[in-house]
Amino acid sequence: MFRKILIANRGEIAVRIARACREMGIASAAVFSEADRAALHVRLSDEAYPIGPAPSRESYLRIDKLMDIARHAGCDALHPGYGFLAENPDLARACSANHIAFIGPSPEAMERLGSKTAARQLAARAGVAMVPGTQDTIETLNEAGNIARGLGYPVLLKAVAGGGGKGMRLVPADSDLPAAWRDAASEARNAFGDARLYLEKYLDRPRHIEIQIVGDAHGHIVHLGERECSVQRRHQKVIEESPSPIMTPKLRRAMGEAAVRLATSAGYTNAGTVEFLVDAAHNFYFLEVNTRLQVEHPVTEMVTGLDLVKLQIRVAAGEALPFAQEDVTLAGHAVECRLYAEDPANQFFPSPGKILSRRAPSGPGIRLDDGVYEGFTVSTEYDPMLGKLIAWGQDRAEAIARLDRALGEHAVTGIKTNSDLLLAILRDPEFLRGEIFTRWLDDRLPSLLREGQARESDAVAEDAAILAALLHFTGTKDAASAGIAAPETPSRWKREARFEQVDRSK
Numbered sequence: 001m002f003r004k005i006l007i008a009n010r011g012e013i014a015v016r017i018a019r020a021c022r023e024m025g026i027a028s029a030a031v032f033s034e035a036d037r038a039a040l041h042v043r044l045s046d047e048a049y050p051i052g053p054a055p056s057r058e059s060y061l062r063i064d065k066l067m068d069i070a071r072h073a074g075c076d077a078l079h080p081g082y083g084f085l086a087e088n089p090d091l092a093r094a095c096s097a098n099h100i101a102f103i104g105p106s107p108e109a110m111e112r113l114g115s116k117t118a119a120r121q122l123a124a125r126a127g128v129a130m131v132p133g134t135q136d137t138i139e140t141l142n143e144a145g146n147i148a149r150g151l152g153y154p155v156l157l158k159a160v161a162g163g164g165g166k167g168m169r170l171v172p173a174d175s176d177l178p179a180a181w182r183d184a185a186s187e188a189r190n191a192f193g194d195a196r197l198y199l200e201k202y203l204d205r206p207r208h209i210e211i212q213i214v215g216d217a218h219g220h221i222v223h224l225g226e227r228e229c230s231v232q233r234r235h236q237k238v239i240e241e242s243p244s245p246i247m248t249p250k251l252r253r254a255m256g257e258a259a260v261r262l263a264t265s266a267g268y269t270n271a272g273t274v275e276f277l278v279d280a281a282h283n284f285y286f287l288e289v290n291t292r293l294q295v296e297h298p299v300t301e302m303v304t305g306l307d308l309v310k311l312q313i314r315v316a317a318g319e320a321l322p323f324a325q326e327d328v329t330l331a332g333h334a335v336e337c338r339l340y341a342e343d344p345a346n347q348f349f350p351s352p353g354k355i356l357s358r359r360a361p362s363g364p365g366i367r368l369d370d371g372v373y374e375g376f377t378v379s380t381e382y383d384p385m386l387g388k389l390i391a392w393g394q395d396r397a398e399a400i401a402r403l404d405r406a407l408g409e410h411a412v413t414g415i416k417t418n419s420d421l422l423l424a425i426l427r428d429p430e431f432l433r434g435e436i437f438t439r440w441l442d443d444r445l446p447s448l449l450r451e452g453q454a455r456e457s458d459a460v461a462e463d464a465a466i467l468a469a470l471l472h473f474t475g476t477k478d479a480a481s482a483g484i485a486a487p488e489t490p491s492r493w494k495r496e497a498r499f500e501q502v503d504r505s506k
């Protein structure tokens with residue numbers, strides 16, 4: 001087994017990896033940028049090394065610095081987490097050149113699946129159904145028009161190098177194609193340095209359901225069931241759960257077998273995710289493979305009882321998978337929500353700043369995978385995800401009730417979070433009935449935000465009532481002469497937080 005693992009990441013996923021190392025008796029070495037000197041992952045790792053200035057291009061994305069640190073610290077393995085360099089074959093190659101085990105698939109398997117068109121070609125050869133569209137890059141706008149008309153509008157222009165919903169444009173009709181083509185190409189060039197595009201038929205109201213796979217270096221690949229990730233905002237997941245509310249044993253078997261077939265034909269090892277879109281008739285279409293651990297992996301851990309990070313480490317060290325497909329059993333239901341430092345009421349603007357106080361939720365069935373703590377300053381440099389809150393229950397209703405209860409316990413001051421919006425989603429009748437699809441949240445958002453604001457006004461009204469009672473009992477006429485701050489919008493907690501924010505800016 002490994003002696004020391006370099007964690008090439010930050011935030012909650014770096015904390016998650018450090019925890020697995022600690023439980024396995026493996027030393028962990030963190031890296032941190034200048035903005036992350038006091039970050040939780042630094043505090044919870046055994047060793048920590050500076051990697052450069054705050055911008056990730058100068059720190060977390062520097063393969064040369066990672067290799068220097070790994071050598072200097074005597075690491076024999078590297079875990080890339082997700083994001084940053086996790087799907088970059090160059091990092092995996094640099095690791096092997098430096099005799100460091102990369103905890104992930106081989107660079108060749110990553111390349112076979114990394115480009116969306118290459119993955120579609122592989123899926124076709126493996127007999128896995130995919131969304132109708134092209135398997136090659138489209139060279140010209142003219143060619144795109146011909147193909148789009150053949151597929152029938154609406155179509156989706158997608159970046160060959162795509163990820164994170166970037167370089168993707170919905171094209172409702174022929175006349176929209178030139179502008180969409182231009183926008184998608186320039187966004188793809190900016191995000192990936194690669195402007196190549198291809199086309200897919202745009203599916204109406206699909207669900208996003210993905211299969212977790214894990215393979216060892218001895219030719220065994222198994223799947224660990226599915227995650228339903230249909231609650232998305234602008235193609236980004238917000239709430240994930242396992243099992244999917246529409247899953248049947250037959251569909252799970254068919255999707256699981258397709259995922260394993262594709263992974264096998266790519267020579268895949270370690271953990272990965274095969275994403276599908278599923279239509280109302282339960283037809284499933286291959287979308288893409290993520291060659292790394294996913295943000296939403298905890299819901300799979302909660303229903304399978306497995307520790308995916310430990311499994312990743314074990315198979316990277318050459319161990320055989322300790323179970324076969326028939327040993328994988330799913331129990332109960334798990335739901336995860338992503339907690340962000342952002343303001344849904346203000347166009348989801350990031351809300352960086354110092355966390356002044358924080359009450360973390362706990363209790364039966366609750367797991368908090370966190371990257372922050374009270375007193376920590378959320379930086380503007382990185383993704384504003386604070387962490388994930390996950391609930392397990394005997395069934396879907398209990399898991400949702402627990403997550404709702406835990407979100408209520410979760411109290412943060414100093415920054416804004418998306419917590420009210422998450423609660424509004426969890427209480428939505430359509431969500432509760434499992435009637436979700438990938439555009440569901442974008443469609444429902446205006447009314448959900450209004451409900452969130454209504455809850456906030458309720459809190460203000462409550463403050464006002466408390467103040468009125470105080471004035472009545474103290475016999476004072478107004479708040480100022482009683483030395484009490486009068487309530488104003490929004491709630492007391494948020495007000496305190498804002499006050500401190502103003503203070504800090506001095």
Ligand code: ADP
Nearest residue numbers: 131162163164165166200201202203208235438
């Ligand atoms: P990325 O890698 O950029 O995240 P994906 O291919 O994984 O892109 O797609 C992300 C999301 O975009 C999906 O979960 C789904 O909501 C939507 N999407 C992608 N392709 C299609 C399609 N052909 N039809 C309808 N929605 C799609």
